[in-house]
Amino acid sequence: MSDKPKLAMYWSASCGGCEISVLNIHEHILTVDEVFDVAFFPCIADFKVHHVESYPDGYIDVCLWNGAVRNSEGEHMAHLLRQKSKFMVAYGSCAYEGCIPALSNLTSKEATFNTVYFDNPSIDNPNKVLPTESVQVTEGELTLPTFWNTVKSLDQVIDVDYYLPGCPPEPPQIWAVLQVIVGALLEGKPLPPKGSLVGHSGVAVCEECPLEKSEKTITKFFRPYEIVPEPGVCLLEQGIVCNGPATVGGCGALCPQVGMGCRGCYGPLPGVEDQGGKMLSAIASVIGAGEAGMDEHEIERQIEAVVDTIVDPAGTFYRFSMAHSLLERAKVNGKGE
Ligand code: SF4
Numbered sequence: 227m228s229d230k231p232k233l234a235m236y237w238s239a240s241c242g243g244c245e246i247s248v249l250n251i252h253e254h255i256l257t258v259d260e261v262f263d264v265a266f267f268p269c270i271a272d273f274k275v276h277h278v279e280s281y282p283d284g285y286i287d288v289c290l291w292n293g294a295v296r297n298s299e300g301e302h303m304a305h306l307l308r309q310k311s312k313f314m315v316a317y318g319s320c321a322y323e324g325c326i327p328a329l330s331n332l333t334s335k336e337a338t339f340n341t342v343y344f345d346n347p348s349i350d351n352p353n354k355v356l357p358t359e360s361v362q363v364t365e366g367e368l369t370l371p372t373f374w375n376t377v378k379s380l381d382q383v384i385d386v387d388y389y390l391p392g393c394p395p396e397p398p399q400i401w402a403v404l405q406v407i408v409g410a411l412l413e414g415k416p417l418p419p420k421g422s423l424v425g426h427s428g429v430a431v432c433e434e435c436p437l438e439k440s441e442k443t444i445t446k447f448f449r450p451y452e453i454v455p456e457p458g459v460c461l462l463e464q465g466i467v468c469n470g471p472a473t474v475g476g477c478g479a480l481c482p483q484v485g486m487g488c489r490g491c492y493g494p495l496p497g498v499e500d501q502g503g504k505m506l507s508a509i510a511s512v513i514g515a516g517e518a519g520m521d522e523h524e525i526e527r528q529i530e531a532v533v534d535t536i537v538d539p540a541g542t543f544y545r546f547s548m549a550h551s552l553l554e555r556a557k558v559n560g561k562g563e
């Protein structure tokens with residue numbers, strides 16, 4: 227390899243969207259190619275783990291890690307790449323805060339296996355075969371990683387230098403962050419403080435959203451297919467759950483502008499520990515129920531009736547932030563780990 231800075235990108239428990247998002251920076255990818263040598267990037271080039279193991283510690287300048295950590299292989303790779311990299315970036319929501327994979331923290335490993343291998347309508351598994359961690363074949367032993375009960379964000383496993391939010395991060399934000407890294411590596415420009423969340427706007431998605439906002443009083447929530455939103459009007463005011471008030475911007479409020487409530491993929495606002503809790507309090511403040519002089523129990527009943535129209539509250543408010551939430555995981559069958 228040349229003496230150019232070394233770049234790695236690795237996927238753990240992820241969907242692949244984050245890898246694709248790097249290519250979405252369009253012609254800037256040529257600059258990335260010009261500036262960096264790729265040292266490890268299994269999605270696009272045939273690198274093996276033993277290549278990484280052979281590198282001296284700190285050989286990789288920047289490792290973009292996407293995906294949550296869900297099994298022993300992810301944990302091993304996280305430690306290995308931490309050791310070999312100067313800067314570890316938790317790239318995208320799965321790495322930053324657990325994202326979709328961490329929704330399984332609402333249940334157990336056993337329940338997940340049951341769903342995937344037994345109760346799945348597209349599965350034909352009459353002998354109830356489950357994957358095992360070790361099996362002997364003529365050629366020797368085949369092994370699989372240990373599947374954990376709890377999905378973790380990257381910083382729950384190793385030390386992380388920077389976080390880039392989004393599911394996936396948006397191209398202008400990715401390019402801005404890469405420019406900062408390149409400026410630091412090639413020109414000695416300062417980097418943001420370690421531990422920074424980079425590539426976001428610092429204000430709520432609502433601040434970036436051009437939809438008109440006025441007084442909100444909601445008596446029923448709708449799923450997107452149940453309503454045709456009035457153009458130009460705040461979706462939350464129309465009863466479409468929108469996590470914009472509790473989500474940090476940076477995407478330019480992409481989803482509300484096409485009639486979909488913000489799902490919260492950029493994560494919580496700076497200083498907010500629990501995005502779901504923040505959104506629940508935003509929702510609580512706009513529920514229209516009761517009237518002056520009404521019995522307290524009747525008001526409570528009316529509030530519950532409105533809240534009950536939100537289908538899957540945990541999946542709606544913690545879709546991206548479960549591993550990083552105050553809850554982290556639900557206690558299932560007496561197990562909290
Ligand atoms: S953050 Fe979103 S796009 Fe990236 S790997 Fe996770 S699910 Fe996929």
Ligand code: SF4
Nearest residue numbers: 432435460461468470
């Ligand atoms: S649509 Fe969503 S993001 Fe836009 S102003 Fe309303 S609540 Fe905020």
Ligand code: SF4
Nearest residue numbers: 477481488489490491
């Ligand atoms: S509007 Fe919300 S869900 Fe959509 S990209 Fe932006 S932060 Fe993510």
